[in-house]
Amino acid sequence: xxxxxxxxxxxxxxxxxxxxxxxxxxxxxxxxxxxxxxxxxxxxxxxxxxxxxxxxxxxxxxxxxxxxxxxxxxxxxxxxxxxxxxxxxxxxxxxxxxxxxxxxxxxxxxxxxxxxxxxxxxxxxxxxxxxxxxxxxxxxxxxxxxxxxxxxxxxxxxxxxxxxxxxxxxxxxxxxxxxxxxxxxxxxxxxxxxxxxxxxxxxxxxxxxxxxxxxxxxxxxxxxxxxxxxxxxxxxxxxxxxxxxxxxxxxxxxxxxxxxxxxxxxxxxxxxxxxx
Amino acid sequence: xxxxxxxxxxxxxxxxxxxxxxxxxxxxxxxxxxxxxxxxxxxxxxxxxxxxxxxxxxxxxxxxxxxxxxxxxxxxxxxxxxxxxxxxxxxxxxxxxxxxxxxxxxxxxxxxxxxxxxxxxxxxxxxxxxxxxxxxxxxxxxxxxxxxxxxxxxxxxxxxxxxxxxxxxxxxxxxxxxxxxxxxxxxxxxxxxxxxxxxxxxxxxxxxxxxxxxxxxxxxxxxxxxxxxxxxxxxxxxxxxxxxxxxxxxxxxxxxxxxxxxxxxxxxxxxxxxxxxxxxxxxxxxxxxxxxxxxxxxxxxxxxxxxxxxxxxxxxx
Numbered sequence: 001x002x003x004x005x006x007x008x009x010x011x012x013x014x015x016x017x018x019x020x021x022x023x024x025x026x027x028x029x030x031x032x033x034x035x036x037x038x039x040x041x042x043x044x045x046x047x048x049x050x051x052x053x054x055x056x057x058x059x060x061x062x063x064x065x066x067x068x069x070x071x072x073x074x075x076x077x078x079x080x081x082x083x084x085x086x087x088x089x090x091x092x093x094x095x096x097x098x099x100x101x102x103x104x105x106x107x108x109x110x111x112x113x114x115x116x117x118x119x120x121x122x123x124x125x126x127x128x129x130x131x132x133x134x135x136x137x138x139x140x141x142x143x144x145x146x147x148x149x150x151x152x153x154x155x156x157x158x159x160x161x162x163x164x165x166x167x168x169x170x171x172x173x174x175x176x177x178x179x180x181x182x183x184x185x186x187x188x189x190x191x192x193x194x195x196x197x198x199x200x201x202x203x204x205x206x207x208x209x210x211x212x213x214x215x216x217x218x219x220x221x222x223x224x225x226x227x228x229x230x231x232x233x234x235x236x237x238x239x240x241x242x243x244x245x246x247x248x249x250x251x252x253x254x255x256x257x258x259x260x261x262x263x264x265x266x267x268x269x270x271x272x273x274x275x276x
Numbered sequence: 277x278x279x280x281x282x283x284x285x286x287x288x289x290x291x292x293x294x295x296x297x298x299x300x301x302x303x304x305x306x307x308x309x310x311x312x313x314x315x316x317x318x319x320x321x322x323x324x325x326x327x328x329x330x331x332x333x334x335x336x337x338x339x340x341x342x343x344x345x346x347x348x349x350x351x352x353x354x355x356x357x358x359x360x361x362x363x364x365x366x367x368x369x370x371x372x373x374x375x376x377x378x379x380x381x382x383x384x385x386x387x388x389x390x391x392x393x394x395x396x397x398x399x400x401x402x403x404x405x406x407x408x409x410x411x412x413x414x415x416x417x418x419x420x421x422x423x424x425x426x427x428x429x430x431x432x433x434x435x436x437x438x439x440x441x442x443x444x445x446x447x448x449x450x451x452x453x454x455x456x457x458x459x460x461x462x463x464x465x466x467x468x469x470x471x472x473x474x475x476x477x478x479x480x481x482x483x484x485x486x487x488x489x490x491x492x493x494x495x496x497x498x499x500x501x502x503x504x505x506x507x508x509x510x511x512x513x514x515x516x517x518x519x520x521x522x523x524x525x526x527x528x529x530x531x532x533x534x535x536x537x538x539x540x541x542x543x544x545x546x547x548x549x550x551x552x553x554x555x556x557x558x559x560x561x562x563x564x565x566x567x568x569x570x571x572x573x574x575x576x577x578x579x580x581x582x583x584x585x586x587x588x589x590x591x592x593x
Contacts, residue, residue: 012394019388020405029431030420046434088315095312099305114324116575118523120547120564124334124557125327148319179308208414210526226415230530233419240423247416258411
């Protein structure tokens with residue numbers, strides 16, 4: 001019995017370690033390349049630990065190349081979008097969670113079904129609309145839509161709001177709090193984990209968005225990191241060490257947010273997965 | 277016997293007035309509802325419903341964005357079905373990718389979740405590691421994989437070389453480009469795994485205890501308890517996986533440009549080429565509607581068939 005158990009757990013852990021290696025080695029590969037001298041990149045046999053370790057690659061990538069500018073653009077777009085999403089989605093989700101009205105169920109179903117709509121169906125008219133507005137080569141087409149809600153996040157927040165008992169709101173109402181006051185002072189403080197989740201999800205989506213910037217930003221000075229990396233990759237003489245350094249920096253915030261917010265993150269995914 | 281004061285007072289208010297007060301409260305609530313959801317509602321009209329209608333109208337025209345559109349009826353749809361081999365090619369590429377990447381992703385992520393569920397210690401650490409690749413996405417990941425797939429000096433062929441195997445040309449080989457992208461998609465199965473783990477946690481231990489009493493072996497328990505109890509999760513992962521895979525775009529644009537020899541000409545990439553490289557907005561819009569109908573039909577099939585194979589606890593038949 002004990003021997004069988006031992007064998008079983010040995011197999012389990014052997015597989016888990018093997019799986020972890022498969023997951024981690026690409027990251028190691030990226031990091032290793034990003035710290036190499038240009039001439040070392042194509043050296044055979046591959047040196048996993050570069051010598052010397054060239055930290056200066058990161059400085060060069062973000063000062064000598066336009067990656068610094070692209071990083072700034074990406075930060076501006078991402079932060080504005082997160083702000084817009086949080087503002088609009090909380091208000092809409094509150095409406096769906098707490099207020100009765102004719103047509104509410106129908107609208108809710110309509111909203112959920114928009115999640116299934118492929119983006120390409122609306123892509124061309126929306127592109128034309130933004131062109132008519134003169135918004136080409138501005139950040140508006142990437143930021144403004146966020147202020148009009150997002151079906152998935154509204155759904156997620158509504159799930160959270162529905163789980164909050166109504167007693168506190170009723171007490172606040174008797175004390176004369178306004179509807180928006182109740183949302184801001186009673187509901188939102190209780191849903192901080194959900195708001196963090198939405199912010200992290202939105203961060204990942206916008207930070208890595210490719211199609212949007214590709215459609216609306218054609219001037220290299222306005223590029224986001226995603227566009228910049230793609231642009232830089234298309235050059236004839238690809239400098240993999242700088243490209244990998246840029247990739248590391250692009251991935252880093254997502255990874256940091258994941259490690260910090262892991263608890264909320266996993267819980268929220270669980271919630272959506274279960275009640276989908 | 278006299279009634280309590282409040283009820284007397286209530287009785288004193290005529291029914292009609294009470295109704296009006298209630299109506300007013302309801303109306304006020306409805307006004308608040310529409311006010312609160314107005315950002316989404318406006319966004320829906322301006323960015324979804326309006327463009328959908330416009331997109332359908334555009335699909336009936338020949339239009340290059342600059343000169344006036346010309347009405348052509350259903351010619352664009354006809355062209356796709358009867359005259360355009362690339363339409364069928366791109367459809368095939370996309371379906372092949374979905375048929376391999378989605379089920380393989382489900383199987384591997386379930387296997388990971390089952391393994392992780394067995395772990396006595398270190399579960400959090402392994403979970404963190406397995407989920408890491410799912411956190412990063414986009415161009416940086418694609419560029420990383422281009423470097424991994426590099427035939428001369430990439431990670432894959434380097435590791436294969438340690439075992440004396442000469443690896444293929446991966447994304448540069450027409451026969452290997454599609455399998456390469458499927459392999460790459462399997463790197464990020466951590467997202468599916470998290471959902472499986474939640475599903476596994478939701479299975480009551482009493483079911484396994486009952487199975488133990490019946491003398492079931494590990495495989496029988498898996499088939500008889502785990503799989504049926506996980507069907508809602510399978511269902512969710514399957515629908516989301518298919519919808520996502522059918523809309524693959526970045527890999528084709530960034531990594532392969534649809535090649536080599538159109539072996540990775542994904543539908544959305546072909547659509548994008550038509551719209552923003554050939555400026556055939558009418559044809560591209562028709563293509564978008566084909567994709568929409570396909571996704572709608574597939575979703576409906578999965579949803580309808582789910583009655584037969586998805587088991588919901590607490591549901592009465």
